[in-house]
Amino acid sequence: MADARPFHWEYTPDPVTREVFRIEGGVPLTGEVPISGSKNAALKMLAAATLTGERCRFTNVPEIEDVRVMAETLRDLGVVVDHPADNVYEVASGDVEWLFVPLEAAAKMRASFMLLGPLLSRFGRVIISNPGGDRIGRRPVDLHVEAMRTLGATIEYRNGYYFATAPGRLRGTEIRFPFVSVMGTENAMLAATLADGHTVIRPAAREPEVDDLIVFLRKMGAEVSRTYPDTIEVVGKRRLRGAEHHVVADRIEAGTFAIAGAVTGGQVTLTGAPCDQMTALLDVFARAGVDATCEGDRIQIDGRALGDRGFRACDIETAPYPGLATDLQSPTSVLLTQAEGTSHVHEAVFEDRLEWLSELRRMGARIDIADNHHATIHGRTPLRGADAEIGDLRAGASLILAALAADGESTIHGAHHVQRGYENIERKFTDLGARIARLEEGTDSTPS
Numbered sequence: 001m002a003d004a005r006p007f008h009w010e011y012t013p014d015p016v017t018r019e020v021f022r023i024e025g026g027v028p029l030t031g032e033v034p035i036s037g038s039k040n041a042a043l044k045m046l047a048a049a050t051l052t053g054e055r056c057r058f059t060n061v062p063e064i065e066d067v068r069v070m071a072e073t074l075r076d077l078g079v080v081v082d083h084p085a086d087n088v089y090e091v092a093s094g095d096v097e098w099l100f101v102p103l104e105a106a107a108k109m110r111a112s113f114m115l116l117g118p119l120l121s122r123f124g125r126v127i128i129s130n131p132g133g134d135r136i137g138r139r140p141v142d143l144h145v146e147a148m149r150t151l152g153a154t155i156e157y158r159n160g161y162y163f164a165t166a167p168g169r170l171r172g173t174e175i176r177f178p179f180v181s182v183m184g185t186e187n188a189m190l191a192a193t194l195a196d197g198h199t200v201i202r203p204a205a206r207e208p209e210v211d212d213l214i215v216f217l218r219k220m221g222a223e224v225s226r227t228y229p230d231t232i233e234v235v236g237k238r239r240l241r242g243a244e245h246h247v248v249a250d251r252i253e254a255g256t257f258a259i260a261g262a263v264t265g266g267q268v269t270l271t272g273a274p275c276d277q278m279t280a281l282l283d284v285f286a287r288a289g290v291d292a293t294c295e296g297d298r299i300q301i302d303g304r305a306l307g308d309r310g311f312r313a314c315d316i317e318t319a320p321y322p323g324l325a326t327d328l329q330s331p332t333s334v335l336l337t338q339a340e341g342t343s344h345v346h347e348a349v350f351e352d353r354l355e356w357l358s359e360l361r362r363m364g365a366r367i368d369i370a371d372n373h374h375a376t377i378h379g380r381t382p383l384r385g386a387d388a389e390i391g392d393l394r395a396g397a398s399l400i401l402a403a404l405a406a407d408g409e410s411t412i413h414g415a416h417h418v419q420r421g422y423e424n425i426e427r428k429f430t431d432l433g434a435r436i437a438r439l440e441e442g443t444d445s446t447p448s
C-alpha cells in the first residue's frame, strides 16, 4: 500500500551554516546609520509583479535572505528575476509554467504564501504549501484561504498543500475579516486587482507597507484605494502593466537601530528613516525619557540620559498599525531592562513572541513571564555578556542589542535568523563603533 503520510512529514530542511555573533559590549554607539528598504514591503512587491507579464523594476530592495528566497521561489515557477545591481530587482512573469509553490519555500519563509492571491487570480490555479503546518510554526493562513473562497475560488487542502482553482475570473465581492491581518489583506487585495468587479476589504490592515503596495499596484494600472482608514476598495482590471517602484524605508529596522543607540547610551542618527510611520515607538521613547528628534527623514537618538539616571519604566502593548508594532516588542523590551522601575509588556498580536525573554534573562535581565501574552520587566538591571540562542528574526536583533549594551563578551548563536531580515547588520553596527563579528560556530576570536 502506498505510504499515505503527508508530504510535510517527509521534508528535511536544508542544513544551515551555523554562525554566531561575537559581541564585546559596553561601547556607546555613535554616528549615522542609513535605513534600508522595507522587508515586509519588498516581499509583497515581488509577489505582486506576477500579476503582469510585463517587466517590473524595484529599487531600494533590501539585500536580505528573505528576498533571496522569494526570488528563488519565483525562478522555480519560471519567472525571470534579474538582480542587475545591489538593491535592484527586475521581475518578468511572462511564462509561468509551474504553478506550484513547494514546502521548501514555505518552510523558509511564510511570505511565500503571498503568491496565492496573484497566481490564482492571473492563472486560475495554484498549488501552494501550507506555511502554518505543525512542523514549521503555528501561524495559520485560514483568513487568506477564506478570502480567496469569498472571491469565488475553490480550495481543497490535501497532504499539506492548498489546491486552489478559479475557472474564469475571480469575482469581486465584500471580504470581511474577523480581525486585522497584514498579509491576509495584501493577498486579498492582489487577488482582487484582476477579479471581475468591485471588492471591498474590511477591516483592512493599515500598515504603511500595505499602502506602499497600493502605490505600486496603481502604477501597474490597478484601481485600488483606501477609502476609509480600515477599508480598501478594488475595481478589478482585465490586465495590469509593468511598473517601477522605490520600496519604502524599513520602520522596523529604523526602530531597532534607534533602540540600539538608546540602550548603549550613545548618539545615533538614522538617515532615510520613515519618521511619520514611527509615532508609536516615539511615544514610548517620550514616556521612557529617551531623547529622540525627527527632522525630515532623519531621527536623532540621544541615549546619554542612560548614564545619568536611566530611563523610566513604562507599559507597552503591541497592536496593528498605528499601534506599537509587534516586530518592535522585543527590541523595546531590551530598552525596558534599562528603565528604573517595573514595566509591563502586553504582546497582543502573536502568541509565541515572549519566549525569547528567557534568553534575555541569561544576560541578567529580571523578567517574569506570566503567560503567552504578558511579561513584567523589573529594571534597571545591568546586563552582562552571555551565550544566548536566537529563535527568530526579531528576537535575534534584540539579543544583539542586549549584548551591545552588556558588559563583557556575548556569543549569540543562530545568526542566520537575523540575515533573513536585516541588511548588513554587523557592518552597520561596526560603522557605529560596535565590536561585533559574525563567525562560524566554534571559531575562537574576539571582535576588534
Ligand code: UD1
Pocket (backbone or CB within 6 Å): 040, 043, 110, 111, 138, 139, 140, 141, 142, 143, 144, 145, 180, 181, 182, 183, 184, 320, 325, 326, 327, 349, 350, 351
Ligand atoms: C506580518 C508581517 C510580520 C508582522 C505581522 C504583524 C510580513 C511578511 N510579516 O505578518 O512581520 O509581525 O504582520 O504586524 O509582512 N492570523 C490568523 N489567520 C490568518 C492570518 C493571521 O489567525 O490567516 C493571526 C496571526 O496568527 C496573528 C494575527 O492574525 O495572531 C495577525 O497576523 P498577521 O497580521 O496576519 O501577520 P502576518 O501578515 O503573517
